[in-house]
Amino acid sequence: MEIFGIPHQAFLGQLMLGLVNGAFYAMLSLGLAVIFGLLDIVNFAHGALYMVGAFAAWIMLDKWGVNYWFALVLAPLIVGALGVVIERLFLKRLYGLDPLYGLLLTFGLALILEGAFRREYGVSGQSYQVPELLSGATNLGFMILPNYRAWVVVASITVCLATWYLIERTRLGAYLRAGTENAKLVQAFGVNVPLMVTLTYGAGAALAGLAGVLAAPVIQVTPLMGSNLIIVVFAVVVIGGMGSILGSVITGLGLGVVEGFTRVFYPEASNVVVFVIMAIVLMLRPAGLFGKEA
Amino acid sequence: QTGPVRIGFITDMASLYADIDGPAGAEMVKWAVQDFGGKVLNRPVEVLTADHQNKADVAASKAREWIDSQNLSLLIGGTSSGTNLAMAGIAKEKKRPFISIGAGSARLTNEDCSPYTIHYAYDTVALAKVGGSALVKAGAKKWYFLTADYAFGHSLEADSSTVVKANGGTVVGAVRHPLNASDFSSFLLQAQGSKADILGLANAGGDFINAMKAAKEFGITKSMKVAGLLVFINDVHSIGVANAEGLQVADSWYWNQDDESRKFAARFFEKYKRMPSSLQAADYSATMNYLKAVQKVGTTDTDKVMAELRGMKYNDFYHKNGSVRADGRMIHDMYLYQVKGSKESTKPWDYYKLVAKVPGDQAFTTVAESKCSLLKK
Amino acid sequence: MSAETILETQGLTKEFKGFVAVNNVDLKVRRGDIHALIGPNGAGKTTFFNLLTKFLPPTRGTITYRGVDITHERPAQTARRGIVRSFQISAVFPHLTAMENVRAALQRNLGTSFHFWKPEKSLHHLHGRAMELLATVDLQDFADELTVNLPYGRKRALELATTMALEPDLMLLDEPTQGMGHEDVHRVTQLIKKVSEGRTILMVEHNMNVVSSIADRITVLQRGAVIADGPYAEVSKNPQVIEAYMGAADTELQGAH
Amino acid sequence: MSAQETLNISGLHAWYGESHVLHGVDMRVNEGEVVALLGRNGAGRTTTMRAIVGLTGARKGSIRIRGEEAIKLPPHRVAKLGVGYCPEERGIFASLSAEENLMLPPEIAQGGMSVAEIYDMFPNLKERAASPGTRLSGGEQQMLAVARILRTGARLLLLDEISEGLAPVIVQKLAETIRTLKAKGYTIVLVEQNFRFAAPLADRFYVMEHGRIVREFAQHELRENMGMLQEYLGV
């Protein structure tokens, strides 16, 4: 049996692989959407934080022998803490200014982080072994799926759904959403907004860090891993509709799959397919697939 | 001529190629000067270094400025073809000797050749010839290429295909992947479907590393052989022998190939806690040989020095039986290595075993193949 | 009265996800009138304005302006036809001077707005007219003042002047006196009266003092539909209006303001 | 009138960026009192309220709430002292539904109005509960802004122009509500452009001009002060 001219086994295989990549897009765009939605900051440093997450895991393993499972918890915490520091030191000073300044500042931060790691660790990268428990692969009949990749999909979807629930369905989420619009007023109602904002940025950073740890065993840990990805993730967020949490998750997964199939049918275009889709979506729906019309 | 003799070295100090050349490469140039005695023709030798940040315009501006305002005697180009081509242009315009160490593009000595350029270490044609022919002869007949989708990848693939076919092999397919693709699983799945004997990776750096890792993860390495067409030892180190085992690699030098090299490598290791790449060795060698040539002709005059460099025989720890052809191509022996298994690899950075040695005249573009006008005269 | 109808809606309806905000409104505005639209909160007055100015597309119904069906035109087109709306707040260019604000409106009719090669001087001949307009709203002394620095009431006045520069035939004013002190309310009311000469005004207003003093005609909306329509004196005695809008039936329509 | 002071402001200065808006405001509000703050546009009434809550730029002087000095406190700490603020610009959140808007301010103390009571008072809100906050009509947003803080149990209410944009029928209801709240012992500061709304409700009046309090008088002195008000406010 064939689907679109390729054997259905290969088709399912490619679908699966698309989902794996989509999982990373989803996690990264989720963090970006949370930070954008709640702080009105386009976090250009997101890719760098993702990179720091991966490096944190690698360094912990390399230097102190901290295994993957601890790193999975610790690295996001470290990156989250870094996020908290960034927010307190820099971003805090930009609230109330044009959001473009946030973009430019985080752009600068990304350069600094990347440059520093590059200096310290070079660019050819470090490799991180797949944890024992998840090594090996499962024969799904239509393809051999490395266990680790299956885990990535499960973990990422779980995290995304949990975040979405927290923001859209809980009281804390309501504070956060309201805080984006008029932080001062929410604070005047008795909510400790500055703390909340700091923690939110920290949480967004931690999400990026978590994605970094998840990615470490799959790809080479290099200082440039983030900047290669961040622009695609921007496009994902724009397509999904900026600020829409669920939108960015669904779009992330979907685009992973679309990109996967492009690799089969027209590999030359696989780098640009996301941007092409973005252009088309914007022409038809300026606010993005899930964005609310302004 | 009085005043110091200045040698300028421009390379990527911090970015993509900083590990295989970079600051350590600059240091090698300085070491060579030191070891030569710090002076030539009774003039002190100064080394200027700059980071071109992989930007051709930065490389060109720096080169131009040095030549104009510092009266540079020799320009050495580190990594990346674009910057080296730009520097070669400046050197040609200003008539100064230019030695390109780490550029891959064979254009430097082919369609863009110049009487002032020496292309010192390797080029993509040589890599293809060395990697391709030895493997086909060893029985890898059916090839499939995983190619980085830009000029460099294309030429690596095309050169390799020619070699494979010339040696009686076939190319059953190729898939192009975008530059800096973080995920290769999809392409590998396609490669696996091709039922080829060998997967040629016509890419470099991070792309090569990630492709290699994924190949291992998806069990591709079990069903087919993998050949890296442009691999430096730093890449193998990054992937780890466990993942790279069995990989076939072409290069111009390996630190563990003989005693002289080991001595050089030990000194390098002491300072950098890693082993030198072939480019870093070439940086040293090129500087040293230039100084010898200047000493010999007794002047830094470009034409005289170039004539000497072309006439010289090159024999040092880096290369044997080297000579420079009229198009500027350094012709020397090239090697095919295989990555050892984890068990065989006894000490850090002990990664390669020699598979074949390919003499220079078979490794590089032949005069007949070349489009360089300097060869046709 | 045989005054001609300048604007007419027929069956104009706007639904939001099943909620009907404007329901089948047939409204006729006569040329030269000051026509007030009143009604309880959420009756659909602002939505109705949004429909007229094309900020929202109607679900059903037609809008006819001077006999032309303009239901499907774009906002800027409608504006060029002479239907101009005032906004509630910040409807000025804050870092332009009062003069430049007015000139911004005058410039449009010049047809050189895309001419990026012409000098700014080519606009200077508009200054005379701009000053005239500023004078009508008593702002001649503030011509070179940056608009941010003007007090609230003056900003409203400036907005009116700008709006008049467009030579509108029909002005739509949504709660023009909202947020004003008593003095300003009075001044703006008089201003509206003054500028209404030669044009038609449709306004939403909760302040009954204002409505009673200048409106020629009133339409009352409730839950999106028209419940009364006619001259002030007539409508103000309508028990349904008193009940829906005024609350206690015994209160006078002069109301709380 | 109990002697217990709920709010005592003295020598309050406030700035927006570089512009100095309040120049030493002195006023006090006793427990259970309704006080109206009158003045022209731009006199500084809104700024006074914002300064109490901590929403202006820099501020100086003293603000004591139930005896506690609040001038140094961040807004959320001020709120915790039992202050409920209804801003002039309403501050309805677009990304929250009307009901979420209503439920947003955390409850500070027991004894706020229940949601049922609120919906009873403003039936529009019940009907539009699921609509995004800013999709409500102007008047509905105003109702929501007021209702929102009546829920929290704050005992000191700062209400800025709450009758703005409301139909007369709703304005009457609001007036009743304020009377009820007063009867329950709430302390209320009203800023009103709409003098006729505020006049019958307030126990005492302050008149502001150029960032200072220029007059103060009680309800029973209202009649004799009309002339002065005429001058200051054009009433």
Next chain:
Amino acid sequence: MSTPSTSSVAADLPVEAPNAAIAKHGGGVGRATGLVYLALLALALVAPLIGLYPVFVMKLLCFALFACAFNLLLGFTGLLSFGHAAFFGFAAYITGHTVKVMGWSPELGILAGVVVAALLGLAFGFVAIRRQGIYFAMITLALSQMVYFLCLQAPFTGGEDGLQGVLRGNLFGVIPLMDDTVMYYLVLAIFVACFLGIMRIVNSPFGQVLKMIRENEPRAVSLGYEVDRYKLLAFVLSASLAGLAGSLKTLVMKFATLTDVHWSMSGEVILMSLLGGVGTFFGPVLGAGIVIALQNMLADKVGEWVTVIIGAIFVLCVLAFRKGVVGELLAWRDRRKARAKA
């Protein structure tokens, strides 16, 4: 408008936009400023004679033009494009290709570059101007990435080797541009013309409309302006000028490479404008000068720290120096004037 109002966070805060400075300084050129310009022009005219390195100054002028083009959009229209490298770099390739491979004369090569950049700008603008602010930035960034990949893969660009060895040829078939000094005066002439052109655009009737859009877009709509068309024209003008800068750069440096289209080039031009002063006329020129000089200096001094330093400058600018050098100077002058008045 009471209902669909935007309850903005910043309603009560003085929002400081990147273009806040323009309100005050966008207008004509005062006498003092005019004198400064004249002095600079005089300096530029004699630069090759007093031994300033012409190729360096030409490169600087190209980037200054690029930054001015960018600033026309950010500073005077309020749109932050994060994709201007696409126009600059693509035009550079077009000029390189037409001149080197197709043998066109330099003036035609430049024209081709500008036209293509304008068309590209039209296409970008068409997609991007529907959104504002950071959305706009991200969309232009993504679109420029598309152009980057196109250039990476298209055969005529020479991939990562770049398009090398472009000869300058003879202007109008007679003036030999191979001579650096001749080329220098050509570049200077074009730069000065464009600089004046940008001043004119900003102070034209069209510029007035841009100002309105920046100040209060809904109001401009309600006055009957089709704002999207104005923004599009501004975008195309800016793209064309950026393209012109790229085309010139190819002829000056004799090559076009991937760096020119990479998004970090877009970042660089933002840095130049920011550093010099967004929304001022001369700021971007100064900013370009600082960045280019810095790059040249850093190349042999700090090596691996370059990215970190550039990043730090960004952070510093945004935190402490938002108006940029020229912007801060103007603000300082205004404050002094205000104090003198008081």
